[in-house]
Amino acid sequence: MKTRNAILVFAFGLLLGVSLAVGLGAVEKPPDKIVEPTKPDLSRLKLLGFATGITGFFDPDTGRLYLYDENLVRCTAIRELTALGEPMVRIRN
Numbered sequence: 001m002k003t004r005n006a007i008l009v010f011a012f013g014l015l016l017g018v019s020l021a022v023g024l025g026a027v028e029k030p031p032d033k034i035v036e037p038t039k040p041d042l043s044r045l046k047l048l049g050f051a052t053g054i055t056g057f058f059d060p061d062t063g064r065l066y067l068y069d070e071n072l073v074r075c076t077a078i079r080e081l082t083a084l085g086e087p088m089v090r091i092r093n
Contacts, residue, residue, distance in 0.1 A: 055067070062080070063080055
């Protein structure tokens with residue numbers, strides 16, 4: 001009878017130990033250091049200036065032209081170039 005109880009206690013302890021090991025091993029650990037968010041690469045933008053004072057930025061990756069007012073505060077229009085020789089698509093006016 002003692003050996004049967006000893007085997008059950010040992011099996012229960014083994015099961016409890018494995019459960020704790022798996023549970024504690026699956027906990028997500030916080031990163032060691034804070035990672036700053038990456039800034040977008042704006043070096044590919046092309047700057048366009050117009051005689052009316054409007055400034056434009058052309059993004060060759062997306063084919064979009066962003067037009068800003070004289071003070072560079074408000075985006076007045078966004079156009080997208082789909083194919084050369086075709087009219088630009090109006091995204092925002």
